[in-house]
Amino acid sequence: MADFTLEVKDEGDIVVIETNGYLNNVGGEKISQACYEKMENGKTRFLLDLENSKVVNSIGVSIIIEIIEKLQDVDGRLGYYNLAPIVEKTFNIMGLTKYSTVFGSKSEALEGMS
């Protein structure tokens, strides 16, 4: 599988991170690094577009839990959209949806995070 890549965009106060590839430990670390750099610059609201990350593992998702923990310290929020059904199911089993939000589309996500 090709290397995990991501694209980071600012949509107003919200940071949108579009991922591409297997969300494993490497992918999770790249996402967290991008989030923490933005948090250092004062950003507190993040959206992950997982349309092109249809395969995940629990190690990668555990790193997202770490991001949620750090966002709690700054009263921040994390949301997702374009999740494959198995990714959403995995997030539900691991409980991420208690502390972050799954949205049905980008427009719904941007509105919900505003």
Added chain:
Amino acid sequence: MSDKSPPKVELTIPIIPDMELAATKTAEVVAKHMDLDEEKSAEISMALIEATINAFEHSDSTEGNVQIHFVIQGELLVIKVTDRGKGFDKSQVKIPTIEEKITSDHKRGWGLQLIQELMDTVEFESTGEGTTVTMTKKK
């Protein structure tokens, strides 16, 4: 009664990062052969990823690989993931919760929970000479 043995696929996966995805490709082909729906096929692949990376990470196998057997028993798919590592005591594995993990330094440890949630049945056989995880999914 037929004496024909059930269709079986056997894989040997080297313990190399991301090689668990080779197992999921095979699982997708087997699921398609059984005409399983996309949801069940994806659940099987996810459980297989977790079982395989558990074997990669925790077995300390000197053999350097993991065996995966897929057996199609009519409408039942049986998957066995075997390592020749040090084994583990399932009773010592704590069921994770997000409430505990979100403040813990150790955020990992979700593999067994995911496998049990995603498959119909899961059994573990473990000794000092290795571990076999047997998972099933009904059509």
